[in-house]
Each structure stands twice: as structure tokens, then as C-alpha cells.
Amino acid sequence: MTRRVGMQWVSISLLLCCGFVQVSTDGTVFLERGHRGIVPCPLVESCQIPIGDILAMYWFYGSTSDTSLLISYFIGKVAPQNGIPQGVYDIDNEFSLVIENVTAFNEGTYYFQVKPRLKVVESGSVEVCDKVSPSRPYPTVIGCNQDHDADTCEVRVRHDSTVHNLTCVMEQVKPAVQLGWIRLFLGGQTELNASTTVGPVVLPAYTGSSLRNNTYSTSASVQVAAVDDEEVYECEAMGIAIGSSTRTRVRLTKTYPTTATYDTTATDNEMQSSNNPGTTLVLMDEVTPPAFPFTLRLALTITILVVLFIAVIFDVILRGLVLASTDGTVFLERGQRGIVSCPLVESCQILGDILATYWHYGSTSGTSLLISYFLGRVAPQNGIPEGVYDIDDEFNLIIENVINSNDGTYYFQVLVAEFLLN
Numbered sequence: 233m234t235r236r237v238g239m240q241w242v243s244i245s246l247l248l249c250c251g252f253v254q255v256s257t258d259g260t261v262f263l264e265r266g267h268r269g270i271v272p273c274p275l276v277e278s279c280q281i282p283i284g285d286i287l288a289m290y291w292f293y294g295s296t297s298d299t300s301l302l303i304s305y306f307i308g309k310v311a312p313q314n315g316i317p318q319g320v321y322d323i324d325n326e327f328s329l330v331i332e333n334v335t336a337f338n339e340g341t342y343y344f345q346v347k348p349r350l351k352v353v354e355s356g357s358v359e360v361c362d363k364v365s366p367s368r369p370y371p372t373v374i375g376c377n378q379d380h381d382a383d384t385c386e387v388r389v390r391h392d393s394t395v396h397n398l399t400c401v402m403e404q405v406k407p408a409v410q411l412g413w414i415r416l417f418l419g420g421q422t423e424l425n426a427s428t429t430v431g432p433v434v435l436p437a438y439t440g441s442s443l444r445n446n447t448y449s450t451s452a453s454v455q456v457a458a459v460d461d462e463e464v465y466e467c468e469a470m471g472i473a474i475g476s477s478t479r480t481r482v483r484l485t486k487t488y489p490t491t492a493t494y495d496t497t498a499t500d501n502e503m504q505s506s507n508n509p510g511t512t513l514v515l516m517d518e519v520t521p522p523a524f525p526f527t528l529r530l531a532l533t534i535t536i537l538v539v540l541f542i543a544v545i546f547d548v549i550l551r552g553l554v555l556a557s558t559d560g561t562v563f564l565e566r567g568q569r570g571i572v573s574c575p576l577v578e579s580c581q582i583l584g585d586i587l588a589t590y591w592h593y594g595s596t597s598g599t600s601l602l603i604s605y606f607l608g609r610v611a612p613q614n615g616i617p618e619g620v621y622d623i624d625d626e627f628n629l630i631i632e633n634v635i636n637s638n639d640g641t642y643y644f645q646v647l648v649a650e651f652l653l654n
């Protein structure tokens with residue numbers, strides 16, 4: 233890390249000499265606290281004085297009086313001055329001042345005097361600030377669970393809550409970062425009116441952490457209205473402490489707690505579903521196939537053939553539809569992953585290809601559909617976020633984290649091809 237800071241400055245100064253970058257800083261140099269810091273001489277950096285011409289270089293702190301001289305270079309020899317021990321400062325090959333371990337006390341104005349061959353002594357100064365980078369480069373959103381990516385997280389809000397407070401922070405950095413909230417929508421973004429606070433951090437001596445002492449913590453809060461679709465917000469941090477800017481993306485997902493509580497007076501104390509696959513099966517053999525436009529006699533022959541083909545397939549699928557309710561109470565451990573098995577599959581009443589499975593809660597209405605499996609794809613329904621329910625390889629309903637409101641009756645519908653139903 234130490235080396236990287238040094239390398240960074242070297243490369244910047246090389247680039248400046250070669251004219252590839254135009255740096256519009258006010259000349260202030262920020263050095264990372266606790267690391268090796270390099271204070272370049274602007275006259276050397278800008279190639280006004282060729283390195284090979286330099287006979288002597290003097291670096292001072294605070295003023296150019298003799299007592300503020302830190303270190304000198306004179307005809308090949310670098311020497312600390314004023315009783316400063318070796319290893320605190322150095323002068324490198326580009327005549328920059330090296331601060332071996334930057335602390336908060338290194339902030340201030342550094343003066344240099346440089347004597348090129350056959351020329352008069354030139355002098356100047358450099359402003360130095362210490363910098364404390366955050367331990368995590370991204371702003372932290374309070375109450376947000378980090379995803380796989382370090383810069384995204386998820387906040388779960390109840391589906392019926394109307395406003396939600398989003399707060400992001402970046403703590404103990406220097407200089408303070410600016411934080412803001414942005415709402416993303418298809419093809420655009422809007423900056424939100426966040427309320428921000430910046431506060432100084434002074435750590436008590438006993439903490440011993442001078443590395444994060446006298447820094448700043450920033451926070452930004454917005455109230456967001458929960459709307460229908462999944463919302464995406466970003467907290468953006470800007471400032472020298474993090475380079476330029478970083479963002480943390482927040483997914484606001486709604487949770488749909490099942491509020492219906494069913495009496496779970498279990499008449500059977502054991503899991504019976506495997507032994508007793510149920511008496512309430514209703515085989516929907518009577519489903520009438522949808523009317524297909526067989527009467528389109530004037531249509532092209534090829535169209536009729538295609539329609540006929542589709543009609544045949546639909547017939548097969550619909551005749552295989554089976555509707556049943558779970559029979560036999562299943563007991564699931566609260567706080568654990570729970571499996572509600574489909575008795576028909578479990579008892580091998582359905583063999584072969586299942587084309588679709590639908591799991592409902594409380595009733596079989598469209599709005600009570602929790603999750604579906606259809607032709608290889610499992611999809612949560614009715615706005616339920618991913619990760620609440622799942623359907624496993626045996627077409628069982630998985631409740632990823634059983635809570636007390638999961639009590640109740642679950643209904644399933646299974647779609648099989650007719651010729652596979654026994």
C-alpha cells in the first residue's frame with residue numbers, strides 16, 4: 233500500500249511532464265494518513281527545472297526560517313536537519329519530499345528552495361492536507377443487506393408501508409465526503425432532496441486510534457414513497473477521500489407477510505402426507521377444451537393445420553390438470569427452511585413429466601398464487617420478491633424462512649400431460 237501511494241504520485245508527475253493530463257487542482261496535495269506520502273516540487277514536476285541540473289534542494293515546514301528546515305540535498309547527499317532523526321523524511325530521485333508515515337500533524341505548508349546549475353535559487357511552496365480514506369469505498373446504507381456485489385444491497389419494506397426512510401453514511405473520513413440520493417428509473421435518474429449532516433469525529437485518547445481521529449462522518453436521509461414496482465435508489469458519495477465518486481445501489485423490495493392466521497388444531501399429530509395422500513383430490517377430467525376456430529373454412533390450409541396442431545396440444549395439457557389440497561398437516565420449524573411437499577408427487581400418483589406447478593396460499597384465487605413452475609422456470613407471483621418461496625426438483629413448495637404467519641392451508645395445482653397421468 234505504501235508503495236502504491238508513491239507510485240501513484242510518480243506516475244502523475246510523469247504524465248504531467250508529458251502533457252497528457254491537465255490537472256486543475258489548486259495545487260493542494262492530499263496524503264493518506266498512515267502511509268508514505270510524497271510532496272512533489274512543482275518546478276521539477278512541471279519540467280521547469282531539469283532534474284539533472286539540480287545541485288541543492290531544501291525542504292521546510294511552516295516557514296523558510298533556518299529552524300524549520302526539515303531535510304536537505306546537497307551534491308548527492310541527503311541529510312535530515314534540526315535534529316530530526318533518520319527515517320522521518322527523505323528526498324527522492326525527483327527531489328520530492330518524502331514523509332515516511334503521514335500523520336495529521338503533517339498538514340500545512342511546505343516550502344522548498346532549489347538551486348539549479350548556473351542559475352539563481354528558486355523557491356516556492358506546496359499545501360499538504362492529510363487524507364483518511366474510508367474502510368469501505370462505498371457508502372453504507374443503514375438497514376440494507378449487502379448483496380453479492382459490494383456496492384448493492386436490499387432493503388425490505390412491508391408492502392403496506394407508505395414511506396420509508398433511507399439513510400446512508402460514510403464515517404470517519406477526511407476530507408468529509410458529500411452524500412446524495414438518486415432515484416433510478418428506466419433510462420433516467422433524478423437527484424432527490426436529501427437532508428445531510430456532516431459531523432467531526434474526535435476519538436478519545438484511550439481508543440489509541442490516531443489514524444481515524446479528527447475525521448468527519450456524513451449522513452444523508454431521504455423519505456421515499458413505496459410504490460408498486462421494485463424501486464432502485466442509489467446513494468452517491470463524492471470527495472477526495474474516495475477518489476472521485478462511488479455509489480451504493482439499494483433495491484427496495486416489498487414483503488408480503490401472510491396475515492391470515494388459520495387454526496392449526498392438528499387432528500393428526502404426525503406428518504401424514506406421505507402415508508395419506510388425501511381424499512380431497514378433484515380430477516378435472518371434465519375440462520372442456522377451448523373452442524378453436526375450426527369453422528374458418530376460408531382460411532389457408534396451412535393456417536388450419538397450425539391451429540389444429542395447437543388445439544391438439546392444448547387438449548392434452550388441460551385434460552391432465554389436477555387440483556387438490558394438501559391433506560395431512562405438515563409441521564415446519566419456525567426460523568428454518570420449510571418444505572411443503574406435494575402429496576400427489578410424493579405418493580407417486582403423478583409419474584413422468586410435470587409441465588407446471590402452482591402453489592397458492594389460503595385459496596386458489598389468482599391473487600393467492602405464491603409461486604409457479606412452468607416449463608423449467610420457477611417464478612414468484614403477485615409481486616412476491618425472489619428468495620421468499622421456491623419450488624424444488626420434486627415440485628415441493630419451499631418456504632425459505634418459516635414464520636408464524638406461514639400457518640395455513642396451501643393449495644397446489646399440477647399440470648401434466650394426459651398420457652402420463654395414471
Ligand SMILES: *[C@@H]1O[C@H](CO)[C@@H](O)[C@H](O)[C@H]1NC(C)=O
Pocket residue numbers: 266267333334335442
Ligand atoms: C505510522 O504511524 C502510526 C501512528 O503513529 C502508527 O500507528 C503506524 O504503525 C505507523 N505506520 C508505519 C508504516 O510506520
Ligand SMILES: *[C@@H]1O[C@H](CO)[C@@H](O)[C@H](O)[C@H]1NC(C)=O
Pocket residue numbers: 374397398399453455
Ligand atoms: C431517518 O433515519 C435516520 C437514521 O436512523 C434519522 O437520523 C433521521 O432522523 C430519520 N429521518 C426521518 C425523517 O425520520
Ligand SMILES: *[C@@H]1O[C@H](CO)[C@@H](O)[C@H](O)[C@H]1NC(C)=O
Pocket residue numbers: 425427
Ligand atoms: C428540500 O427539502 C428542504 C427541507 O426538507 C426544503 O426546505 C426544500 O424546499 C426542499 N427543496 C426542494 C427542491 O424540494
Ligand SMILES: *[C@@H]1O[C@H](CO)[C@@H](O)[C@H](O)[C@H]1NC(C)=O
Pocket residue numbers: 434435436437438439440441442445446
Ligand atoms: C484525538 O484528537 C484530540 C484533539 O484533537 C485529542 O485530544 C485526542 O486525544 C485524540 N485521540 C486519539 C485517539 O489520538
